[in-house]
Amino acid sequence: MxxxxxxxxxxxxxxxxxxxxxxxxxxxxxxxxxxVVLERNEICNAATSRAAALMTIIRSKRSYIPLSMETYRIVSALETQLGESLGMKVVGMMHLAVSEPKVRELEDLMTIAEEFKQPAHYLTGTQARSMAPWLDTGEAMKIGFMPDEAYCDPYLLGTFFARCAKHNGAEIVQGCPVTGLLYANNVLCGVKTSRGNVEADIVIDAAGAWAPVWGMKAQVGIPMAPVRSQYWITEKSDIFPEDSPIVLLPDAQAYARPEGGGLLFGVREKRSLYTSPEKIPPDISHFVFSEDKGMNDLAENADKLARFFPAFYETGIKYYVAGFSGYTPDGQLVIGKAPIAENFLIAGGCCGAGISVAGGVGLAVAELAAGVRSPYDLSAFNPERFGTIDPFSVEWLEKCAASRSKKTSG
Ligand SMILES: Cc1cc2nc3c(=O)[nH]c(=O)nc-3n(C[C@H](O)[C@H](O)[C@H](O)COP(=O)(O)OP(=O)(O)OC[C@H]3O[C@@H](n4cnc5c(N)ncnc54)[C@H](O)[C@@H]3O)c2cc1C
Known part of the structure; x- marks a missing residue:
C-alpha cells in the first residue's frame, strides 16, 4: 500500500x-x-462504474457541449499515453420525434449541432430501422442522427484518467476515507484521513453523491442531491446488433443502446427516488435502492416503451443497474468555489452526464485549483446560483429529484 x-x-x-x-x-x-486523490473504496466504484455512459455531445444545454467535446479530444491522448485502446463505440445517436413539441426540440438540436460543427442529418424511417432493427419508426415525424456520438466503458475511462495521472506524478490512494477537514487559524488547510492528515493549499470536493456532506463541513450548502438513475439490459437477440446506434426517444423519456448482444435501456420515472447525502452508506455495492428493482417504474412506462420497441413484452430482462447521481434543480453542474470557503473547490452536480463531461470538468477544475482561469465559461455552474440552501432538507431534495423526472435527453 x-x-x-x-x-x-x-x-x-x-x-x-x-x-x-x-x-x-x-x-x-x-x-x-x-x-493526491483520496478514495475510500476502489477508484470509480460508485456512480462511475454504473453509468450507461452515453457520451452525448449535442444537447439542449449548450453549457455542457465544450466540456463533452474535451472528453472526446482527450480519449486519444490517454490511449496514446497508455498504448491501449479505450474501445469507445462511435455508433452515432438517433433522435426520434413523434410529437410537434419534440420535433421542434429536434430541429433546435440540429441547429446546435451546426453551431458546434458536429455532423447531423435526418433519416427516413426505413434507414433508421435498418440501423436499429428493434425500433418501430411508424409514428416518427422526424428522425435526426448525429453520427459522431458514442458510448464507452465508464470504468475504463475513469481508470485511464487515473493511470495517466499516476504516470504524471499524482498519488491516488485507495481504501483511504477522508474523515474530516483540517483547519489552521480558521483557514482550511487539508483533510483528515484514516491514515493521518494531508495538508494542502486546495481541497477539492469530488465526492459524488456524498459531496454535500463535505460542503456542509466547509459551511457550504452544495446545491445538488443524490437521485437514483436506473437502467435495464435485455437478453441477447439478433434485433440488437452490436453496431446499432444509441436511440433517444424523448416522447417516452427513454434511451437505449446495444450492450453485449442485448439492449440497454433507461426510462425516467414520474417520481424519481432520492435520498439525503448523509444517508448513503460508504459502499453502495450492497445498497438496495428499491425492493422491486425498479420494476414498478418499468411497468408504469411499459406501454410507452412498447410503442417504439414492439418486442418489449416478449424480451426478457437480464440485468438491472441503479446508482446515485448528483442532480440540481436546473440540470446544470456545480463547479467552482463558494467564496465563503477559502481553498475549497467543488466538482459535482453531474446530473447524470458526468461521463460525457468528465474531460471538461477535469480540465476546468484543475486550472481553477492552479489559480489559472478556466478555459470555459462556468457561470451556469456557479455553486452559489440558488443562494443559501439546505442540501439535506426534504423540500430541496424533491426539487432536485424533479429535475431528473423531467429529463428527456441522453
Ligand atoms: C445508473 C446510472 C447511469 C448513468 N448514465 C450516464 C450516462 O449515460 N452518461 C453519463 O455521462 N453519465 C451517466 N451517469 C452519471 C455518471 O455516472 C456520473 O455523473 C459520474 O460517474 C460522476 O462521477 P463522480 O466522480 O462525480 O462520482 P462517483 O463516481 O460517485 O465518485 C465519487 C467517489 O467519492 C468517493 N468518496 C465519497 N466520500 C468519500 C470520503 N469521505 N473519502 C474518500 N472517498 C470518498 C466515493 O467512494 C466515490 O468513489 C449515470 C449514473 C448512473 C448511476
Missing part, C-alpha cells in the same frame, strides 16, 4: 471519474506540483 503524501498542493476527496480527471489534467498541466 502506498504512503499518503503528508503535504500536497491539492488534495481531492473522491476517486470517481471527476476526481481522476482532475488529477490527470492538474499533473499534466502543472508538472512539479503535488496532487
Amino acid at each position: 502506498s504512503s499518503v503524501f503528508k503535504k500536497a498542493n491539492v488534495v481531492v476527496i473522491g476517486g470517481g471519474i471527476f476526481g481522476c480527471a482532475i488529477a490527470y489534467y492538474y499533473t499534466r498541466n502543472h508538472p512539479g506540483k503535488r496532487l
Whole structure:
C-alpha cells in the first residue's frame, strides 16, 4: 500500500471519474506540483462504474457541449499515453420525434449541432430501422442522427484518467476515507484521513453523491442531491446488433443502446427516488435502492416503451443497474468555489452526464485549483446560483429529484 503524501498542493476527496480527471489534467498541466486523490473504496466504484455512459455531445444545454467535446479530444491522448485502446463505440445517436413539441426540440438540436460543427442529418424511417432493427419508426415525424456520438466503458475511462495521472506524478490512494477537514487559524488547510492528515493549499470536493456532506463541513450548502438513475439490459437477440446506434426517444423519456448482444435501456420515472447525502452508506455495492428493482417504474412506462420497441413484452430482462447521481434543480453542474470557503473547490452536480463531461470538468477544475482561469465559461455552474440552501432538507431534495423526472435527453 502506498504512503499518503503528508503535504500536497491539492488534495481531492473522491476517486470517481471527476476526481481522476482532475488529477490527470492538474499533473499534466502543472508538472512539479503535488496532487493526491483520496478514495475510500476502489477508484470509480460508485456512480462511475454504473453509468450507461452515453457520451452525448449535442444537447439542449449548450453549457455542457465544450466540456463533452474535451472528453472526446482527450480519449486519444490517454490511449496514446497508455498504448491501449479505450474501445469507445462511435455508433452515432438517433433522435426520434413523434410529437410537434419534440420535433421542434429536434430541429433546435440540429441547429446546435451546426453551431458546434458536429455532423447531423435526418433519416427516413426505413434507414433508421435498418440501423436499429428493434425500433418501430411508424409514428416518427422526424428522425435526426448525429453520427459522431458514442458510448464507452465508464470504468475504463475513469481508470485511464487515473493511470495517466499516476504516470504524471499524482498519488491516488485507495481504501483511504477522508474523515474530516483540517483547519489552521480558521483557514482550511487539508483533510483528515484514516491514515493521518494531508495538508494542502486546495481541497477539492469530488465526492459524488456524498459531496454535500463535505460542503456542509466547509459551511457550504452544495446545491445538488443524490437521485437514483436506473437502467435495464435485455437478453441477447439478433434485433440488437452490436453496431446499432444509441436511440433517444424523448416522447417516452427513454434511451437505449446495444450492450453485449442485448439492449440497454433507461426510462425516467414520474417520481424519481432520492435520498439525503448523509444517508448513503460508504459502499453502495450492497445498497438496495428499491425492493422491486425498479420494476414498478418499468411497468408504469411499459406501454410507452412498447410503442417504439414492439418486442418489449416478449424480451426478457437480464440485468438491472441503479446508482446515485448528483442532480440540481436546473440540470446544470456545480463547479467552482463558494467564496465563503477559502481553498475549497467543488466538482459535482453531474446530473447524470458526468461521463460525457468528465474531460471538461477535469480540465476546468484543475486550472481553477492552479489559480489559472478556466478555459470555459462556468457561470451556469456557479455553486452559489440558488443562494443559501439546505442540501439535506426534504423540500430541496424533491426539487432536485424533479429535475431528473423531467429529463428527456441522453
Ligand atoms: C445508473 C446510472 C447511469 C448513468 N448514465 C450516464 C450516462 O449515460 N452518461 C453519463 O455521462 N453519465 C451517466 N451517469 C452519471 C455518471 O455516472 C456520473 O455523473 C459520474 O460517474 C460522476 O462521477 P463522480 O466522480 O462525480 O462520482 P462517483 O463516481 O460517485 O465518485 C465519487 C467517489 O467519492 C468517493 N468518496 C465519497 N466520500 C468519500 C470520503 N469521505 N473519502 C474518500 N472517498 C470518498 C466515493 O467512494 C466515490 O468513489 C449515470 C449514473 C448512473 C448511476
